[in-house]
Amino acid sequence: MMSLITRVFYKELLAAIFGVMAGFLLLFATIDAFGLVNKVGDFDFTYRTMFQVVALKIPDYAYQLLPICTLIGSVLALSSIASRSELVVWRVSGLSLMRLMRLMLGLGFLLTCILWLVGEMGLARAERLGKEISDKALHKKEFFEGGGYWSKQNLADGKIRMINVKSLESGSTLKLINLYEFSPDFVLQTMVQAKSGTQQAKVGTWQLHDVRVVKVKSDASGAVTRSTQTELPELTVDLAENTLTVFRNYDQSRVNLTLHQLQERINALSDTGQSARKFEVAYWQKVIYPLGILVMMLLSLPFAYMQTRKGGVGIRVFAGILIGLSFFVLTAMAQYLGSFVAWSPIVLAAAPSALFLVIALVWIYRVVKV
Secondary structure (H helix, E strand, C coil): CHHHHHHHHHHHHHHHHHHHHHHHHHHHHHHHHHHHHHHCCCCCCCHHHHHHHHHHHHHHHHHHHHHHHHHHHHHHHHHHHHHCCHHHHHHHCCCCHHHHHHHHHHHHHHHHHHHHHHHHCCHHHHHHHHHHHHHHHCCCCCCCCCCCEEEEEECHHHCEEEEEEEEEECCCEEEEEEEEEECCCCCEEEEEEEEEEEECCCCCEEEEEEEEEEEEEECCCCCEEEEEEEEEEEEEEECCCCCHHHHHCCCCCHHHCCHHHHHHHHHHHHHCCCCCHHHHHHHHHHHHHHHHHHHHHHHHHHHHHHHCCCCCHHHHHHHHHHHHHHHHHHHHHHHHHCCCCCCCHHHHHHHHHHHHHHHHHHHHHHHHHC
């Protein structure tokens, strides 16, 4: 009997969850398509390009929406089961609250693993590929937003190098590179300008092309007294942690980076004395966010018991949407607050899930007790 209940229960839940997911993905894909359709006909941007760009955004949407869709789908499924009085029959047959919670958490654990795999399969690669396809079709030359890529590198003897790259071409060639080398007391000593650069076999080593090297001499006050220029066809430089992967992912959403990529950025920023707090919060969010599915499962459970007392599936679905959006907003707030508050990154990342877990447990207790 219990195995039959488990099969029917999981079938209802999965059909509702992925049905809601399909609806949301279709809605967001349609919105994106309407936003891009006005670019069709510009340069080489075609309908095929538009569909490719939209399709490459779907993994990101799926990752962001699965917890919300889990809550809404579970509310729909449990409300449907309760409205057919199947839940009452199951409870009479020996399905206790604890057993029902174990069933919910078992399915939630499966969905948590799926979400973790989706997040670790490289959402940034999909987003980056979509951007590259769009930029290539529109003949855009600027890969980075604003002033380009900026980074700091610590050199020997306490010297500092500031790195600026204006663009990335064809996904692998740096364009318009500027390197500024400073003494330990931050006096400019050398400027290196190059038209392009390609990464060599050794990771972090770059071959610069069409190079101009400017050596600067300064007095005690830091004022420039003399400078010499040298033109070189090529120059090999070691940019350490500034690898091709780092350049490619520079403008990508931190949420879309894998745990390994986030840890690399944390290490690189920490080694050069820069703040890595945003990436630390993003790292722990990446670890904890999939567990939000388990919380959403528990939040949906009281709706099944309430359904036997009060009508209105639409009201319950609307409430589920509001709860899911609240969880999404709090998760986003934790990410942005990471730069302004001194709380532990783990606390900031875990706070939304912990808050809704407490709400879920209190709600279950009150609904079942009544």
